[in-house]
Amino acid sequence: MTVLQPIAETDLSPNDEASRARFEGLVDLLGKPFARGDRYAIFQGDCLDFMSELPDQTIDLSFTSPPYNIGKEYEKIVPIDQYIDWCAKWIGQLHRIATSRGAFVLNVGYVAIEDRARSIPIPYLLWNRIAFFLQQEIVWNYGAGVAARKALSPRNEKLLWYVKDASDYCFNLDDIRDPNVAYPNQKKNGKLRCNTLGKNPSDVWQIAKVTSGANRSSSERTKHPAQFPLDLCDRVIKGFSNKSDLVLDPFAGSGSSLEASALLQRFAIGFEVRKDYCALAAERVRKALSVMPLL
Template sequence: MNQAVVTQSPVEQERDSVTTLTQARFERLLAALGEPQYRGDRYAIYKGDCRDLLTQLPHGSIDLTFTSPPYNIGKEYEKVRPMEEFIDWCADWIEKIHLATAANGALMLNVGYVALAERAKSIPIPYLLWNRVPFFLQQEIVWNYGAGVAAKKFLSPRNEKLLWYVKDAESYCFNLDDIRDPDVAYPNQKKKGKLRCNTIGKNPSDVWQIAKVTSGEGRASKERTPHPAQFPLDLCERVIKGFSPTDGIVLDPFLGSGSTIDACLRWGRYSIGFEVRGDYCAIAAERIEDSLRQSASLF
């Protein structure tokens, strides 16, 4: 009995070739960094200061860095520094990320606000970094959320910034169709006989309404971990899908609870995380493995 020969389409062959090349790139990065604290087929977690680990990355090896650094506001995981020292510290690791970023790569930086003595109660950190970043600022995205600090003498703060930096202003990854918003008010509206809206959905704009990860009895988010400042998975997934190439390599130098790696694994990217605290490394690793087990149980 003759058995049918299964052949791959050109698209499938190209996809598998890209995956093989990325896997080889990923393994070379791990070899340069040394033995990780935790790892899987497509991810690795390293315990250590990101400034030391970033210097070990080959130049041009990372497609996207997505991270949220300490804000210098006294959280349990940070040392509060004099403001000039904090800005110098930020500029140092941003410069190292720039060196490690591919020619068409990007940095997506989530930052909040900080008090500035005798100048501002709450100033956006990007205002203090504006001339210290070697990347090209492509766009500022406003992340708007519901839960937050309550206030009586000023408006309740309900946003943070995502700064989309690219290395080359003319060549970068932007997968708009992968992050379009399907909630279109008038999907069938036409102009001169043509649909005015993309049938996939609308551009999500530069204001993103995504819930924060909440804590507390009766109101904690399902994805909540013991980490005190956790990235929401919805936010991470939108960034990973929209701003990194399929089968790309994503870095988070302040890994925290591991949300970036979780999102990367859900959407086929490779990922590397740096985290200075061993207990946070363990939280991230346990969360990621639990997510992988849940995904495997669906098939």
């Protein structure tokens, strides 16, 4: 597992002060948070209610994994058309509040449709309901997962990287390069063939899931049943946002995205309907920052 390295104050963007003012203004606008720190705030409630209060063009990166409508403990299954309409509503709000260079990274899985599909990727149902420009689909591949007897065992989910402006967006390739290069010293015409910082990580990311169970539970495991791995958050936040940017997770869950954002010196806001998950995320972020103080 990658250990997130806090970013030194001396390495911050010159716009850090302006971003802080924007962050503080949004927190004040949203009311009393469930929990907050120097660079993060967690609010308990419906994300649609909170986002309706936010001004246009205020969030640099939204990164989330919504309920999949598959019957997890935090969701109630609704008809598929109703679910897609709901997704279109909150994604529409994310588009409105995204800055002109803003991005939205959506982690989604699969749903079943009676008499049509055992397991259809949610993006197939949403593709024409999203105002963002789809820059790229990223396949998140992992080793552990549920077993299957009458189909191939699922070992991937999708990350959809959306941008507001297809010609002007944030992409920090050097910050997320993969240093594991097979032939780092290979040359052509006397020049190195590969970037000394590493290779492009491609659109297939092999990142371990947060596992549970006796003798196999991940060290970062919490009581949340669907938890983002920090390695995944680290790559998304570094790659698609800049230092001091504002990051929003409308379905904060266990707080992985908030923890990574705060440690990487972004400003983070999270919405979560369940009080127990708010408490879990708040304690997790607080503990991480106390163990790894900002340099």
